[in-house]
Amino acid sequence: MELTNDHIKKRxxxxxxxxxxxxxxPYGMLTFEVPKALxxxxxxxxxxxxxxxxxxxxxxxxxxxPDNKGRELAVVYxxxxxxxxxxxxxxxxxxxxxxxxxxxxxxYACANWMERETYDFFGVNFVGHPGLKRILNVEEMDYFxxxxxxxxxxxxxxxxxxxxxxx
Numbered sequence: 001m002e003l004t005n006d007h008i009k010k011r012x013x014x015x016x017x018x019x020x021x022x023x024x025x026p027y028g029m030l031t032f033e034v035p036k037a038l039x040x041x042x043x044x045x046x047x048x049x050x051x052x053x054x055x056x057x058x059x060x061x062x063x064x065x066p067d068n069k070g071r072e073l074a075v076v077y078x079x080x081x082x083x084x085x086x087x088x089x090x091x092x093x094x095x096x097x098x099x100x101x102x103x104x105x106x107x108y109a110c111a112n113w114m115e116r117e118t119y120d121f122f123g124v125n126f127v128g129h130p131g132l133k134r135i136l137n138v139e140e141m142d143y144f145x146x147x148x149x150x151x152x153x154x155x156x157x158x159x160x161x162x163x164x165x166x167x
Contacts (some may be wrong), residue, residue: 003051003084005030011052015045036092039075042100046079046088047107054079054088057108060115064096064124064147072096075124077104094124096147103129104138121146 010028012020020042022033034042046054059078067071071093080087094101103126104111113135115126120134123144137145 003081003086005088008052008086008088011049012042012045015092016042025113029089031089031091033061033091033093036094036101039077040104040107042090043077043079043104043107052081053083054081054086056074056080056082057104057110057114058087060104060111060118062118062124062146064122066148068093071125073099073122075101075118096123099124100127101125102127103132105129123147 005025005028006118009023009032012032013082016034016038019038020032020034022031024031046052056079057077058080059076061076063074063076064072065074073096074091075094076091078087078091081114092101094133095166101124103115105115105126105128112130115129116135118124118131119132120127120136121144126132133139134141143149
């Protein structure tokens with residue numbers, strides 16, 4: 001049987017009901033959202049189910065939505081079923097005040113470095129991670145550079161003539 005987006009969606013709804021929501025298919029890739037407390041259960045289900053078999057974690061990253069109160073940080077998982085060459089994406093959202101998300105390192109060993117990078121740049125705290133620390137930025141940094149918390153350029157500069165920049 002061919003593994004289709006409709007079949008994957010049906011299996012997820014059978015297993016998790018309304019907890020799996022906001023299904024879309026941008027560029028043909030099934031994308032959905034689950035509550036952050038279920039991230040490991042969803043990952044385990046997608047990994048273990050013999051029909052689905054998403055046993056390769058392609059990517060794990062975060063996105064900062066500063067205007068989305070209580071859901072400012074999204075952790076995005078990209079999974080790949082190598083046997084059927086099918087890819088899916090799912091998201092979990094967390095508040096920026098308490099960005100705790102369960103680690104996926106027990107299921108996917110490659111999540112170790114991906115979670116460290118996500119912590120380093122976005123400040124997502126992966127609970128249960130074996131060695132969560134900064135890997136690209138210095139330990140002394142007290143902020144997370146990929147969050148949209150700062151203006152893109154210094155508005156107080158007087159040495160810059162806007163006409164020189166096509167404005």
